[in-house]
Amino acid sequence: MQQRLNAPRQSAVDAALLRDRIAQLQEEHHGLDTLIGKLSGIDDLELRRLKKRKLKVKDTILLLQLQLDTDPH
Structure with a gap:
């Protein structure tokens, strides 16, 4: 009962x-x-790494938002 409360x-x-x-x-x-x-055209490898990180962060945001939206309470 306490758990439900x-x-x-x-x-x-x-x-x-x-x-x-x-x-x-x-x-x-x-x-x-x-x-x-700011880095566009300066270092292609670093730019790719940052873009990959940005996509991963965006994916994580979307997953967390889905968890928040599916929370029954």
């Missing part, structure tokens, strides 16, 4: 943590976008 509160905490993590990743994604814009 704590479930909504835990769910709210989990949702808040997910939103915080999404915000952090969005900030990182924006920073990578800015950096990529």
Whole structure:
């Protein structure tokens, strides 16, 4: 019974943590976008590495948003 009472509160905490993590990743994604814009044409290998990281961050954001959207509470 106690678990059921704590479930909504835990769910709210989990949702808040997910939103915080999404915000952090969005900030990182924006920073990578800015950096990529500044490095264009300078170092192809570094540019590819940054673009790959940016895509990975975007994928992670989408996965976390899906978790947040499918949370029943």
